Amino acid sequence: MINYIISILPSLFSGAWLTLEIFFWTTVLAIPLGIVVALGLLSKIKPLEVILRFYIWIMRGTPLLLQLIFIFYGLPTIGIVFPRYESALIAFVINYAAYFAEIFRGGLQAIPKGQVEAGQVLGLSSWQRFHRIIQPQLFKIVLPSIGNELINLVKDSSLVYVIGLWDLLRAGNVATARDVSLVPLVLVGILYLVLTGLLTYILGVVEKKYNVWK
Amino acid sequence: MSGNKILELKNINKSFGSRKIIQDLNLELDKGDILSIIGPSGAGKTTLLRMIAGLETADSGHFYHDGQEFDPTDRSKHVVGMVFQDFNLFPNLTVMDNITLAPVNVKGLSKKDAEVAAQRIIDELDLNEVVNLYPYQLSGGQKQRVAIARALEMQPAILCYDEPTSALDPELVGKVKEIFFKLKQNGITQIVITHDHQFGKEVADKILEVSKFKGEQ
Numbered sequence: 001m002i003n004y005i006i007s008i009l010p011s012l013f014s015g016a017w018l019t020l021e022i023f024f025w026t027t028v029l030a031i032p033l034g035i036v037v038a039l040g041l042l043s044k045i046k047p048l049e050v051i052l053r054f055y056i057w058i059m060r061g062t063p064l065l066l067q068l069i070f071i072f073y074g075l076p077t078i079g080i081v082f083p084r085y086e087s088a089l090i091a092f093v094i095n096y097a098a099y100f101a102e103i104f105r106g107g108l109q110a111i112p113k114g115q116v117e118a119g120q121v122l123g124l125s126s127w128q129r130f131h132r133i134i135q136p137q138l139f140k141i142v143l144p145s146i147g148n149e150l151i152n153l154v155k156d157s158s159l160v161y162v163i164g165l166w167d168l169l170r171a172g173n174v175a176t177a178r179d180v181s182l183v184p185l186v187l188v189g190i191l192y193l194v195l196t197g198l199l200t201y202i203l204g205v206v207e208k209k210y211n212v213w214k
Numbered sequence: 215m216s217g218n219k220i221l222e223l224k225n226i227n228k229s230f231g232s233r234k235i236i237q238d239l240n241l242e243l244d245k246g247d248i249l250s251i252i253g254p255s256g257a258g259k260t261t262l263l264r265m266i267a268g269l270e271t272a273d274s275g276h277f278y279h280d281g282q283e284f285d286p287t288d289r290s291k292h293v294v295g296m297v298f299q300d301f302n303l304f305p306n307l308t309v310m311d312n313i314t315l316a317p318v319n320v321k322g323l324s325k326k327d328a329e330v331a332a333q334r335i336i337d338e339l340d341l342n343e344v345v346n347l348y349p350y351q352l353s354g355g356q357k358q359r360v361a362i363a364r365a366l367e368m369q370p371a372i373l374c375y376d377e378p379t380s381a382l383d384p385e386l387v388g389k390v391k392e393i394f395f396k397l398k399q400n401g402i403t404q405i406v407i408t409h410d411h412q413f414g415k416e417v418a419d420k421i422l423e424v425s426k427f428k429g430e431q
Contacts, residue, residue, distance in 0.1 A: 115304065118303075120289070122315070132304075213348040
């Protein structure tokens with residue numbers, strides 16, 4: 001049993017590595033993109049707002065699985081070809097940015113306008129106001145919701161199996177089919193729990209850091 | 215420049231839609247003056263203060279500081295400071311960081327220099343015990359003094375207050391008066407809008423009664 005587990009671990013770890021890569025890049029790219037989209041939504045530039053609303057409607061209104069298939073299998077039919085890994089990243093980033101944008105929009109609206117005005121009267125530039133006043137308050141407000149989305153992201157990353165990427169779930173699935181054993185799937189479950197557990201812990205530490213002020 | 219008014223408003227007009235809020239308002243203040251703006255709700259007191267602080271723009275009219283026309287929305291000269299009704303302290307920063315944020319970021323002082331410079335006003339406003347606390351840990355009176363200190367660190371010629379007594383316990387009103395007179399001695403011109411006529415009259419050198427649609431000095 002132990003020997004069997006050791007024999008399939010390298011393949012599971014390589015799958016987990018891909019899961020982590022997708023998680024990392026989606027987080028790093030979709031959060032800033034979400035903030036930019038949220039600022040656009042609140043910009044009062046009507047055409048921009050309409051376009052961004054449409055984008056969010058599409059991204060939240062259709063399955064992520066469909067978006068993945070659309071980008072990897074659909075777009076090549078009109079001559080736009082992305083490799084597997086890039087297709088997955090594009091789909092995840094634009095999908096998650098839409099969710100993040102809505103979270104950030106709510107967060108930005110929750111910050112009293114007087115905070116900005118106080119910064120204005122003091123002569124702070126708009127970047128300084130955003131960076132020193134708005135952004136810390138925004139992160140504190142959105143952290144629990146963003147945390148939820150990030151935990152979803154770890155699990156959603158398993159959808160990349162549909163375009164043939166070797167992620168954690170696929171690695172376990174292949175081993176189970178090949179060896180007719182439940183063990184690989186149990187290990188996959190444990191690895192997901194470790195990843196989400198670790199993430200929950202990190203989010204808790206960050207939240208605590210923000211709790212020194214109210 | 216002697217003889218020049220520290221603040222002069224000429225023919226200021228402001229409407230919101232078809233509603234005229236302020237009509238042909240004229241106003242002159244000397245260095246160290248305290249002006250109380252009193253009047254009923256909706257008479258445009260806050261709008262006037264916000265225009266002086268550059269948070270609203272006038273539809274027409276001119277603002278002069280020391281004889282020179284100036285645009286209140288241009289912050290480069292730091293003519294006007296503001297103490298908001300609910301103080302608008304930055305909740306994510308300690309008292310010291312609230313006070314030194316603008317000197318560091320706008321004037322380019324080092325953190326250390328800004329803290330040394332802030333010490334005088336911290337002593338004067340009795341804030342030594344709270345410099346390392348966050349705004350949520352402060353009482354109303356302390357929050358207000360931090361807001362005053364924060365505004366003063368940019369050395370404005372004019373300090374505006376929006377309803378400075380409304381969020382305070384009655385026994386703290388006397389303390390606010392003391393601060394007004396102390397700042398007056400330091401040559402700071404102060405403009406206060408208040409519902410509290412008694413307070414307004416006790417601190418003021420000049421009173422501006424803003425009736426509906428029109429300001430009369």
